[in-house]
Amino acid sequence: MTDYRAPLADMQFLLRDVFAAQDFFASMPATAEVSDDLIAAILEEAGKIAENLLAPVNSSGDAEGCHFDKGVVTTPRGFKEAYAAYADGGWPGLTGDVNYGGQGMPKMLSALIEEMMFAANSSFALYTILTTGATLTLNQHGSEELQRRYLPKMYAGIWAGSMCLTEPHAGTDLGMIKTRAVPHADGTYRLTGTKIFITAGEHDLTENIIHLVLAKLPGAPEGPRGISLFLVPKLRVNEDGTLSGESNHVSCGSIEHKMGIKGSATCVMNFEESHAFLVGELNAGLSNMFTMMNYERLSMGLQGNGLADSSYQVASNYAKERLQGRAAGGAIQPAAAADPIIVHPDVRRLLLTMRANILAGRALSLYASSQLDRVKFHPDAAARKRAEQLVALLVPVQKAYCSDRGFESCVMGQQILGGHGYVAEWGLEQNVRDARIAQIYEGANGVQALDLAGRKTVRCNGELLAVLMEDIDAVVETLEANVDMQPYLQAMASAKTAIVSATDCLLRRAEEQPEEIGAASYAYMELMGLTLYAFMWLRMLAAAQRALTAGTGDAGYYDGVIKTGRFFYARLLPQTATLVSTIEAGAETLMAMTAEQF
Numbered sequence: 001m002t003d004y005r006a007p008l009a010d011m012q013f014l015l016r017d018v019f020a021a022q023d024f025f026a027s028m029p030a031t032a033e034v035s036d037d038l039i040a041a042i043l044e045e046a047g048k049i050a051e052n053l054l055a056p057v058n059s060s061g062d063a064e065g066c067h068f069d070k071g072v073v074t075t076p077r078g079f080k081e082a083y084a085a086y087a088d089g090g091w092p093g094l095t096g097d098v099n100y101g102g103q104g105m106p107k108m109l110s111a112l113i114e115e116m117m118f119a120a121n122s123s124f125a126l127y128t129i130l131t132t133g134a135t136l137t138l139n140q141h142g143s144e145e146l147q148r149r150y151l152p153k154m155y156a157g158i159w160a161g162s163m164c165l166t167e168p169h170a171g172t173d174l175g176m177i178k179t180r181a182v183p184h185a186d187g188t189y190r191l192t193g194t195k196i197f198i199t200a201g202e203h204d205l206t207e208n209i210i211h212l213v214l215a216k217l218p219g220a221p222e223g224p225r226g227i228s229l230f231l232v233p234k235l236r237v238n239e240d241g242t243l244s245g246e247s248n249h250v251s252c253g254s255i256e257h258k259m260g261i262k263g264s265a266t267c268v269m270n271f272e273e274s275h276a277f278l279v280g281e282l283n284a285g286l287s288n289m290f291t292m293m294n295y296e297r298l299s300m301g302l303q304g305n306g307l308a309d310s311s312y313q314v315a316s317n318y319a320k321e322r323l324q325g326r327a328a329g330g331a332i333q334p335a336a337a338a339d340p341i342i343v344h345p346d347v348r349r350l351l352l353t354m355r356a357n358i359l360a361g362r363a364l365s366l367y368a369s370s371q372l373d374r375v376k377f378h379p380d381a382a383a384r385k386r387a388e389q390l391v392a393l394l395v396p397v398q399k400a401y402c403s404d405r406g407f408e409s410c411v412m413g414q415q416i417l418g419g420h421g422y423v424a425e426w427g428l429e430q431n432v433r434d435a436r437i438a439q440i441y442e443g444a445n446g447v448q449a450l451d452l453a454g455r456k457t458v459r460c461n462g463e464l465l466a467v468l469m470e471d472i473d474a475v476v477e478t479l480e481a482n483v484d485m486q487p488y489l490q491a492m493a494s495a496k497t498a499i500v501s502a503t504d505c506l507l508r509r510a511e512e513q514p515e516e517i518g519a520a521s522y523a524y525m526e527l528m529g530l531t532l533y534a535f536m537w538l539r540m541l542a543a544a545q546r547a548l549t550a551g552t553g554d555a556g557y558y559d560g561v562i563k564t565g566r567f568f569y570a571r572l573l574p575q576t577a578t579l580v581s582t583i584e585a586g587a588e589t590l591m592a593m594t595a596e597q598f
Contacts (some may be wrong), residue, residue, distance in 0.1 A: 002053045004120050004310055006047025009557060011112050011144060014363055015039060016541040021108060028144050028377040031106050040107060042094075048453045053082050061123055061263030062430050063433040066203075068255045073202040077202035078262045079124060080408065083205040087151035087157025092131055099150040100151035106377070107369040114299055115362065115565060119306030122434045123263030127160065129299045131291040134161025136214050139232065139286040141280035149241045150210055160206040163292055164213040164232075164269055165230035172447055174286060175223035180216040181276055191215055191232055191276035194253070194268065197441070201267030202234075202252035207233040210242060211322060212292065213271065214285050221283060229285035230276040230507055249274045260433030293442060294391070297399040298368060300438040301536040304406020307435040311413030311428055312354045314486075318417050318426075319347050337483065341416070349571075350412045356537075356568040357405040359561070364402065368394040383466045393464040394532075396452045400445035401529025403438035410435045430571065449525035454517050457524070458510045462503050472535050479538070484545055492538050498576045499531045502583045509586065527579040534573050542564040 015021040016036060025031040057078035064076040086092070095110045096102020112133075117125035135154045139147060153159040170176035179193025191213060195201070202209065207265035211232045220226030236244040280288040285385040319342040323333075341347050371394065374387035414421035414428040419427045439445045456464050476492065479485045502524060509516040544561040545552050 004051055005313060006043075006050055006308055008043055008047055008115050009554075010359060010362065010527060011043055011558070012040065012281045013543070013561070014366055014540075015112075016225040017110070017547055018363060018539050019108070024108075024370065025106060026371075029105065029379060030516075031373070034109070035107060040518045042105070042109060043112060045089070046116055049086065050116040050120035051093070053085055054124050057082055058121040058263075059258050059424070059427055059430060061121065062434075064422075066255055066261040066265045068252070071251050071253075072204075073252055073255060073267065074146060074204050075265065076123075079263060079334060081122060083127065083157070086128065088227050092128065092135075092157035093155030094521050095132065096135055096155040096492065097147075097151065100147060101155045102135075102137075102151070103153075107372045109364055111298070111302060111365050111369040112362075115306040115309070115489045116364070117304045117306070118303040119310040121263070122194055122303055122307060126261065126264040127200045127203065127205055129296065130163060131159075131161040132156075133163060133299075137229075137288065137292040138210075138211060138279065138296055140227070142172045142231065143279075145280065146277055147359070149239065150231070150233075151170070153208070153241060158206060159208040160200060160203070162198055162201050162209055162211045162269075163289070163296065164198050164201070164211050165289065165293075166195060168194065168196055168279045172443070174214060175226060177214060177216065177226075177227065178214075179213065179271070181215040181217055181228065182210050183217065188215075189276040189278065191230055191271050191394060192273055193272050195446060196268050197256070198267045198269045199264060199441075201265065201269045202255075207235075208237070209250075209322075210369075211269070212279065212348060213276065214289060215276070215329045217282065224286050225348055226283055227285040229279040229288045231279050232271060232276045236275060259436060260430070261437055269439060294395050296393050296442045297448070298372075299476065300367065300442050301361065301398040301400075301402030301406075302365055303438045304435055305358060305365065306406075306437075307431045308354060308358050308361070308409035308413075311431045312358060312426055313411045314352070314426060315354070315421075318420070322417075322542050341482035347416055350416055352564060352567045353572065354389055354409040356564050356572060357409060357533070359540065359564065360533035360536045360568065361402040361405060363540060364394070364398055364532050364561055367532075368398045373562060388479055389464050389467045391469070392452060393452070393456050394445075396448035396456065397525060397528050397532060399442065399450040400448040400525055401450075401532070403435070404445060404526075405529075407432070407435045407439055429528060441480075443476060443486055445525075448586070449521040453506060453521035457503060458507060458517055462507060464501055465499070469496065469500075469507055469530075473496075475535070475539060479542055482542070482545075485538075488538055488541055488565070490533055491573055495531045495573060495576055498580050499527055501582050505584055513587060515587040516590055518524040519590050520583045523579045523582040527583070530576055530579065532574065533568070537565045537568050548586045561573035 023037045025034040061076035067074040093102040094105045097106040115595045132153055135151055154161060167177050181189040181191045184190055188338045213230045213232050214227050215230055216226050233248055234250045236246040236248045238244050249272040250268045253270050256266040320340050322341045323336055323454040324341050325338055327339050332343050371387040372392045375384050378384050414432055417426055417428060420426050479489060506520050544558040548558045
């Protein structure tokens with residue numbers, strides 16, 4: 001089996017050559033000190049954590065799973081020690097507010113670290129991202145008192161966080177939740193209810209867990225407009241941030257037995273008159289929780305991409321070593337019994353599809369992360385507003401498209417290994433199981449597609465797409481005189497025409513028939529994702545060619561990037577035509593059958 005290796009060369013190429021990260025960070029006072037050298041040092045250390053700390057307990061954690069005994073959840077052997085080392089290294093507070101002990105690093109950097117952690121051990125990574133998302137939400141919407149009391153311990157990794165949304169009867173439709181919060185005389189609330197599918201809701205990694213819980217007050221408006229957000233600690237906390245020693249009547253009723261991510265505790269959480277603190281304004285809970293949900297959705301795309309890269313590493317090495325059959329043009333290794341399977345075109349098709357989508361997915365995640373950094377750090381209000389528009393458009397696509405392509409890549413890697421990919425020894429069957437959930441949680445991919453087509457396109461009358469087109473046009477303009485880029489520029493122009501045409505079709509038909517939005521939504525999301533991958537590959541190809549011309553760096557690496565990009569444009573991007581046809585097919589064939597005919 002191939003050990004996981006952090007893809008630092010790919011990451012440095014994207015940050016340095018494609019996105020000019022150092023110049024980007026220098027343009028914002030809060031990140032001006034984040035240099036290429038600092039980035040390289042942090043990524044290298046994060047790579048060591050992934051390779052040496054998390055990967056060694058990945059398969060064992062999957063085999064053992066979490067243990068549940070009378071409300072107590074125990075993580076697999078090695079997780080507690082790995083978490084202690086992770087916390088001692090200061091990683092939980094990497095992007096945190098410097099006023100409360102965080103390090104204030106940008107999302108572009110933490111996104112790559114998350115991807116490595118997901119690649120090495122997705123179950124472990126989930127514990128960490130829930131805490132990060134909770135601190136982000138508390139820092140943005142919580143009162144100064146709550147921030148002072150909770151953030152330092154969470155940034156230090158002493159306390160963890162969770163997100164409690166789903167109830168047995170209310171998943172996507174959160175307006176149906178029944179959890180109630182009753183005002184108390186001291187200004188706090190008493191919260192009662194049951195939440196399910198709560199990742200990291202209970203575990204033994206930290207001394208306390210801080211739950212962010214959606215609930216309704218008695219008499220609150222019906223539906224989503226009546227939802228508020230509350231902070232509910234597992235153990236009660238004194239005003240000075242120390243533990244009071246009192247239970248807060250928060251308990252774990254059970255843990256789920258799942259297809260994958262078995263080292264991650266997925267809990268049923270019960271709250272019984274638990275002391276709760278309002279986060280943000282009353283009845284603004286859902287919009288405030290979207291701060292965390294958007295962060296977690298980006299993480300799910302990173303999970304898909306990370307596991308795809310892990311699978312690619314195994315499959316690529318296997319294909320270069322496994323001897324089966326002969327090359328079509330004659331023996332490559334005549335002295336051996338057979339040639340390595342990498343000589344076969346279909347094996348190369350699988351590997352190149354994996355690599356092309358992994359690189360583009362990583363680039364898209366960085367592009368979305370750069371917009372989050374602009375929203376958070378940029379001093380200019382207009383720049384922040386524009387970035388918010390791009391975040392709104394990019395996050396549902398990044399979550400859905402990257403997790404879809406990530407799962408497919410894990411299956412492709414498994415296919416390359418044949419029977420060896422189906423057994424546990426090589427780890428690819430675990431990757432397939434672990435990657436599957438990324439398409440479901442934090443808003444199933446069909447919901448992401450509907451959000452993109454409905455809220456982010458039809459309701460905005462295509463305004464968000466117009467902002468993206470400005471970014472694409474700006475890059476295209478810089479490359480118009482580049483002879484080597486002409487084939488890619490022409491293909492990019494065709495992809496732009498396709499997405500604009502599909503958008504016009506969607507806008508026009510949605511006026512006549514509301515079902516057209518849902519009918520077109522998934523194909524529209526796929527088309528948007530493919531267009532964004534083409535945009536990312538345009539930037540990567542231009543950067544690789546610049547580096548080759550300059551004669552700096554590893555020429556073989558840049559040449560490989562160019563050849564992968566050529567494959568993407570020749571073999572993957574043409575799928576746009578099929579997607580446009582699917583969108584134009586309309587809703588009639590989807591809605592014609594009665595429910596009884598299914």
